[in-house]
Amino acid sequence: MDTETLTRFTNRLADAASESIMPFFRASPVVDNKVAGDFDPVTAADRDAEAAIRRIINQTYPDHGIVGEEYGSERADADYVWVLDPIDGTRAFITGLPVWGTLIGLMHQNRPVFGMMAQAFTGERYAGDGQAAWYTGPGGDRALACRACPTLDEAALFTTSPTMFSENEGRAFRRVEEAVRLSRYGCDCYAYCMVGSGQADLVVEAGLQSYDIAALIPIIEGAGGQVTSWDGGTAANGGRIAASGDPRLHEQLLDKLKID
């Protein structure tokens, strides 16, 4: 599976997802609650898009596995496994903000080898294969590169929400937040792409699923950054995630994130 083939194929998946999703964006989509009593919006767009992506994968690569947010796992023990989140950032989606994205990742023997984030409203696509990363969309196609930022006090930090953390995670997060120059909330996958394109320096999150992060790892790493769990292990399985655009930041970041 060379990068050119993967890029062409993943663009096809992203096109199908976009077609399913866009009729629902800013169109008062039906909002279900996945877990009663806990607000977790899922739209018809989410389900339609994942079904469309699965259909194409199953037609083209019937021996590949698929893990997705909406429809679970099939052939999860295959050599190649696609990891899908059709709408990452459902809260952004249902409030009309163009900072959600379709995440399409490919794992080879449990290691993320290719990933794309597609923003259907703006037409932005961020992709990477761990060695390189690139952007196509408004403003012109270009290679992605994280920016230099050697110390935390110069860093811009993203997190989805300061309320996503447990008590001791929250203490760790606040240690980071107090050390940085600027922090912003509410961007999900888009935040990682801003680190990958040199617009921000750090993302700190917790409670992620594999499909929330797998596609983003080859983008961040391809742009020169690092992404691990808070304790320095693999990020591919989700959980507590820390991403740094400048690798010199990463150790300083993990040091602040030691759970007490």
Place this chain on the structure above:
Amino acid sequence: MDTETLTRFTNRLADAASESIMPFFRASPVVDNKVAGDFDPVTAADRDAEAAIRRIINQTYPDHGIVGEEYGSERADADYVWVLDPIDGTRAFITGLPVWGTLIGLMHQNRPVFGMMAQAFTGERYAGDGQAAWYTGPGGDRALACRACPTLDEAALFTTSPTMFSENEGRAFRRVEEAVRLSRYGCDCYAYCMVGSGQADLVVEAGLQSYDIAALIPIIEGAGGQVTSWDGGTAANGGRIAASGDPRLHEQLLDKLKID
């Protein structure tokens, strides 16, 4: 000054702003600190855009006044006064997020009569004259209308940051946040446009300047919503601002926002 003339003229101003701004967006713009020791990013884009807008206004309507974020006031006692914020949401801008906007408002005898929010990266424009409001851009042009949301427990709330409030303002804000279904941070002017287009229900902010809000009032009101200060007075001068898409929400909102 009829709405058609104003729309055409304001689009010209927004085009000029966009031309000044876009070369700097996602291009590592120079970031100055306005107030030493206090992080307040201002970019070259901001200054160039406001200068470009002022030039066109002064050529076309030399008797109109102008109040802007970057270059202060001229003829502020004129009958018609333009109120400008070339990049509202500088933090979004410097972190690469397309949720900042160019705000162009027109006051007549101190009352906002026309306003536009232009997002130069996505090409979205939201405008209103207090009687009607409309959108042009990706997804197709359409009239803007706030959505029905009769009670706080169904409402989606926006604020720029939970850290923008003083201590007693923060207590008031948290009373609102605890009462609503969903809250989101970090959208500045974009949040008001999402209320105006029926994607969210409330915005609560404090410490605003006139140029942060004047352009947004005719959009929210034109779409059927209400926007006032926390104590129910005019929003046009900035300060503590509360906006509701459904007017039935507004009294409930102001009740929670009574400063103790």
